Amino acid sequence: MxxxxxxxxxxxxxxxxxxxxxxxxxxxxxxxxxxxxxxxxxxxxxxxxxxxxxxxxxxxxxxxxxxxxxxxNANAKYIVGVELGETYSVSVLTDLEINYLSREKIAMKMIAEVDKVINLLLESIRGRIKQSKVDKGDILGIGIGVPGTLDTQAGIIKFSPNFGWKNVPIAQIIEKELGISTFIDTGVRAMTLCERWFGAGQGIKNFACVIVGTGIGAGLIINGNLYRGFEEAAGEIGHTTVLPEGPKCKCGNRGCLETLAAGPSLVRRALARISEHPNSSLADVLNKNKGNITADMVIEEAKRGDSLASEIVQEAGHYLGIGVANLINIFAPEAVIIGGWVAEQAGKLFLEAARETIKNRVFMLSPEKIRILPASLKDNDVAIGAATLALQQLSIPLSKATVRI
Ligand SMILES: [Zn+2]
Known part of the structure; x- marks a missing residue:
C-alpha cells in the first residue's frame, strides 16, 4: 500500500x-x-x-x-440517503448512527423524464435539510440507491430499464446543484454496506448479503470492502442456474435461482399444487380471493401450520440453500446475511430449510463455522442503505471530502 x-x-x-x-x-x-x-x-x-x-x-x-x-460523536455530521424508484422514492436525513432526523416518501406518479425526476429528488433533499435544521456544511454526503446498471465511480446510471434512461450522470447533477458529494449504488449493495456498518455484518471482514424479494441479488464484502467486479456486475446470484430445465426466468434462461426461491416462485408452486390439496387452508385462501394468491398469503398460511404452504416455503428455502452453498464454495465468506421481504416474512421456516441444504452442500469449510444470519435491518430500507454510501467520506480527511476512494 x-x-x-x-x-x-x-x-x-x-x-x-x-x-x-x-x-x-x-x-x-x-x-x-x-x-x-x-x-x-x-x-x-x-x-x-x-x-x-x-x-x-x-x-x-x-x-x-x-x-x-x-x-x-454521531451528531458531528449528517448523511442523506435516497431510494429512487419508479413508483415512489424515499429520502432520509440521519446522524452518523442512522437515527432519522427527517424522512419523506414521495409518489413518483410514473414520471420518467430525467429533469423532472431529478427535480423531485432535489426538492425532497432540500426539504429534509430544511426540516431537520442542520447546516448544509455538516452533511458528509448524499447516497442514492438507483435501479439499473451503473458506473459508480463516475456516478452514472448507464442503463435503467425501469426509467428507460441511458447514461444519466445523476450524481454529478445533484452534487452540482447542492454542493454536497454524491454517490450512487444499487439497492442491494447499499443494503450490504448498511449491514456492514450497522447491522449483522459489523466487524466481519468477508461476508455476502443475499436479498430475497421479488428477485434475488447479493452484495459481497471482501476484506471489509464492497466488491463490485468487472463492469460492476458482481453479485447476480439470482441468475445462477440451479435447475437447468427449471422454470423460465425473465432473463431468458431457465432454472435461475430466483425462479425457484424468490417471492413469485411461492405463488407459482401454490397454483400448481393446490388442486391436489383441496382441503388445505391455502386452497381456502385461494377460493376466498377468487383465484388470486400472493406470496404473502402463502407465507402466512405456512406460519399457521398449513402443510402444503409450509412445504412450498421450505422448498424455496432449500433452493436458496443451493445458491448460497455455491456462493460459499466459491468465495468462502465468514458469514452470509439473508434479508429481503421474503426472507423476513417467512422467517425461521425458510432460513432453517436453507441452512439444512447449506450444511449438506458446503465442501471444504466446516459448515458450522459459517454463520447464516438474518439481516438486521428489518424494514428493508434502501434509503438508509444509500445514506451509508456517504460514510465512505469518513475514511478520508474531511478537508479533502471531494476525493473519492
Ligand atoms: Zn435469470
Missing part, C-alpha cells in the same frame, strides 16, 4: 473501533490495532479536530495518570 493509502486505512480502522467499542482508551486502541502510539495520537487529534470523536469520562488506570476515554 502507498503511504497515503495506509493512513486512510488506519484512520478508518481507528474510527470504526471507536464507533463500535467506545468509550475506549488510547492504550486499549493500541492493544487492539497494533498501531504505534504516535500514529494513534496523530489520527485521534485529526478526528477530534473534525468533531467525529470526543473525549468522555475517565477510565481505569494501571497506575499513573488516568486516561480519558474516546467515543464516537
Amino acid at each position: 502507498k503511504p497515503e493509502h495506509i493512513s486512510v486505512h488506519n484512520r478508518s480502522i481507528l474510527l470504526e473501533l471507536i464507533r463500535r467499542q467506545g468509550p475506549i482508551s488510547r492504550a486499549e486502541i493500541a492493544r487492539k490495532t497494533n498501531l504505534s502510539a504516535p500514529s494513534i495520537t496523530r489520527i485521534v487529534k485529526d478526528l477530534m479536530a473534525e468533531g467525529l470523536i470526543k473525549e468522555t469520562g475517565i477510565g481505569d488506570s494501571s497506575g499513573g495518570r488516568k486516561p480519558y476515554l474516546l467515543e464516537f
Whole structure:
C-alpha cells in the first residue's frame, strides 16, 4: 500500500473501533490495532479536530495518570440517503448512527423524464435539510440507491430499464446543484454496506448479503470492502442456474435461482399444487380471493401450520440453500446475511430449510463455522442503505471530502 493509502486505512480502522467499542482508551486502541502510539495520537487529534470523536469520562488506570476515554460523536455530521424508484422514492436525513432526523416518501406518479425526476429528488433533499435544521456544511454526503446498471465511480446510471434512461450522470447533477458529494449504488449493495456498518455484518471482514424479494441479488464484502467486479456486475446470484430445465426466468434462461426461491416462485408452486390439496387452508385462501394468491398469503398460511404452504416455503428455502452453498464454495465468506421481504416474512421456516441444504452442500469449510444470519435491518430500507454510501467520506480527511476512494 502507498503511504497515503495506509493512513486512510488506519484512520478508518481507528474510527470504526471507536464507533463500535467506545468509550475506549488510547492504550486499549493500541492493544487492539497494533498501531504505534504516535500514529494513534496523530489520527485521534485529526478526528477530534473534525468533531467525529470526543473525549468522555475517565477510565481505569494501571497506575499513573488516568486516561480519558474516546467515543464516537454521531451528531458531528449528517448523511442523506435516497431510494429512487419508479413508483415512489424515499429520502432520509440521519446522524452518523442512522437515527432519522427527517424522512419523506414521495409518489413518483410514473414520471420518467430525467429533469423532472431529478427535480423531485432535489426538492425532497432540500426539504429534509430544511426540516431537520442542520447546516448544509455538516452533511458528509448524499447516497442514492438507483435501479439499473451503473458506473459508480463516475456516478452514472448507464442503463435503467425501469426509467428507460441511458447514461444519466445523476450524481454529478445533484452534487452540482447542492454542493454536497454524491454517490450512487444499487439497492442491494447499499443494503450490504448498511449491514456492514450497522447491522449483522459489523466487524466481519468477508461476508455476502443475499436479498430475497421479488428477485434475488447479493452484495459481497471482501476484506471489509464492497466488491463490485468487472463492469460492476458482481453479485447476480439470482441468475445462477440451479435447475437447468427449471422454470423460465425473465432473463431468458431457465432454472435461475430466483425462479425457484424468490417471492413469485411461492405463488407459482401454490397454483400448481393446490388442486391436489383441496382441503388445505391455502386452497381456502385461494377460493376466498377468487383465484388470486400472493406470496404473502402463502407465507402466512405456512406460519399457521398449513402443510402444503409450509412445504412450498421450505422448498424455496432449500433452493436458496443451493445458491448460497455455491456462493460459499466459491468465495468462502465468514458469514452470509439473508434479508429481503421474503426472507423476513417467512422467517425461521425458510432460513432453517436453507441452512439444512447449506450444511449438506458446503465442501471444504466446516459448515458450522459459517454463520447464516438474518439481516438486521428489518424494514428493508434502501434509503438508509444509500445514506451509508456517504460514510465512505469518513475514511478520508474531511478537508479533502471531494476525493473519492
Ligand atoms: Zn435469470
